Amino acid sequence: SNHRAYNFNAGPSALPLEVLEKAQKELTNFRGTGMSIMEMSHRSAAFEEVHNGAISRLRKLYSISDEYEVLFLQGGASLQFSMIPMNFLKAGQKAGYVMSGSWSEKAIKEAKLFGEPYQVASTKENQYRNIPSLENIEFNSEDAYVHVTSNNTIYGTQWSKFPNTGDVPLIADMSSDIMSKPVDVNQFGMIYAGAQKNLGPSGVTVVIVRKDLLEKANTEIPTILKYSTHADNNSLYNTPPTFGIYMLGEVLNWIEEKGGLEAVAKNNEEKANLIYDAIDDSNGFYTGHATLESRSLMNITFRVADEKLEKQFLVEAAEAGFVGLAGHRSVGGCRASTYNAVPVEACQALREFMIEFQSSNS
Ligand code: PMP
Numbered sequence: 001s002n003h004r005a006y007n008f009n010a011g012p013s014a015l016p017l018e019v020l021e022k023a024q025k026e027l028t029n030f031r032g033t034g035m036s037i038m039e040m041s042h043r044s045a046a047f048e049e050v051h052n053g054a055i056s057r058l059r060k061l062y063s064i065s066d067e068y069e070v071l072f073l074q075g076g077a078s079l080q081f082s083m084i085p086m087n088f089l090k091a092g093q094k095a096g097y098v099m100s101g102s103w104s105e106k107a108i109k110e111a112k113l114f115g116e117p118y119q120v121a122s123t124k125e126n127q128y129r130n131i132p133s134l135e136n137i138e139f140n141s142e143d144a145y146v147h148v149t150s151n152n153t154i155y156g157t158q159w160s161k162f163p164n165t166g167d168v169p170l171i172a173d174m175s176s177d178i179m180s181k182p183v184d185v186n187q188f189g190m191i192y193a194g195a196q197k198n199l200g201p202s203g204v205t206v207v208i209v210r211k212d213l214l215e216k217a218n219t220e221i222p223t224i225l226k227y228s229t230h231a232d233n234n235s236l237y238n239t240p241p242t243f244g245i246y247m248l249g250e251v252l253n254w255i256e257e258k259g260g261l262e263a264v265a266k267n268n269e270e271k272a273n274l275i276y277d278a279i280d281d282s283n284g285f286y287t288g289h290a291t292l293e294s295r296s297l298m299n300i301t302f303r304v305a306d307e308k309l310e311k312q313f314l315v316e317a318a319e320a321g322f323v324g325l326a327g328h329r330s331v332g333g334c335r336a337s338t339y340n341a342v343p344v345e346a347c348q349a350l351r352e353f354m355i356e357f358q359s360s361n362s
Contacts, residue, residue, distance in 0.1 A: 006346040009324035010153055010299065011176065011197040014341040019250045037246045042239050051236070054249030061252060061261055062185050064208060071207040071227065072235040072245055077103075077175040077194040080205065081110040084171060084190070087217040087227055088144050089115035095144045096120035096168075101128045101152035102330060103173060108147075120146060128155040130294040134163040145169045145189055151177035153197075154328040156301030156335060157294040162187055169213060177298050178206065179255060180340055181265035189213050197298070198340045200248035203241040255340065264340055271338045271347040272297040278354040285358045289333065300336045301327060309361055310334070320353055 007014040030037045033046050040047055055070050064070060073079070084107075089095050093115045097108040099122035111117035120139075121132035131152075139146060146165045151158040153176040162170060169189020178193035185191065190209040196202035207227065214228045223229050229237050258264055276295065279286040279302050289301035304310035314334065317325050327333035338347055 005323045007323050008336040010337045012202050016254045016341045038243045050246050057252040069231040071230045073205045080192045081107040085111035085114035086221050093144050096146040098148045101155045104149045130291040139165045139168050143168050145171045147171045149173045156296045156299040157290045158296035182261040200251050201244050204244035268297045274347045274351045275300050278351045303333045
């Protein structure tokens, strides 16, 4: 079929149609160069313009000050799980990890190889239905950093307000909610995210890191794994994922054209509420996984109360053109990922499908 699917994939996920069409137009002859962006040197003037344009748009959208570096790396958010402790944790030193899902677990696992990470708080016993409350937690000023996962892609929970960690740098894995709303970057020592949900194709990882952390970082580590290497070389130390950076720049441009992060946030709230309302108004036919106050506007996780009907729901949804609604393989259930580029029409259509499915099956 020719039409665009209702794409609720968790990542890689929907990209803006306008961006895809522009990329298609520019594919074989990029702005008069006679070649695609993938076929030219990463040192060429045409690519450098794309590269620096993407960095400056990112800086502008998040109002990032000169105290921070913006880096484009590879290896996904998963490599950051290792690079963070490798650069910032010294042997015997502690770092706090807030456990709010599987990605936090993967992050702390890597830190154990370099120092002594500890769990600041965890909601595992509550099946990660909520973000831990940190109001009464005192952060140890000796800690190298505190790590949080801002949006838990698998469980469908999201921080609405970040803890004040004082002088201890706060590091956030924002893989699944970066650029989905305005954020005060100054609260963080570092923010990182794989691009493949809100920002573009997989293969690029965005790192926003405060310069003073780089100055204090460990030096006895491989060159390519030092943040300072990439900072000193404007993320062009080695060949970067050029096509991905081009796409990322175009997605940021699209965000600007949509009215910036305030507008995007408003749209995301409206989209998520269409689906959450269908859950909440179902008299228990659908049940949300996350507690109300921890609900994510990016990943909406729910069950169909009757297990047999849940299978049927997923089959019929797929037949009706909805893609990516099965929950993560580790938890089952259903999940609708409503990242920036998922149109409101797709959420409206899913809402109607859910209501219709309920009335035919109860
Ligand atoms: N952190 C979060 C919150 C994620 O959602 C994911 C991927 N789904 C990762 C980390 C891992 O990212 P990557 O596949 O880019 O390594």
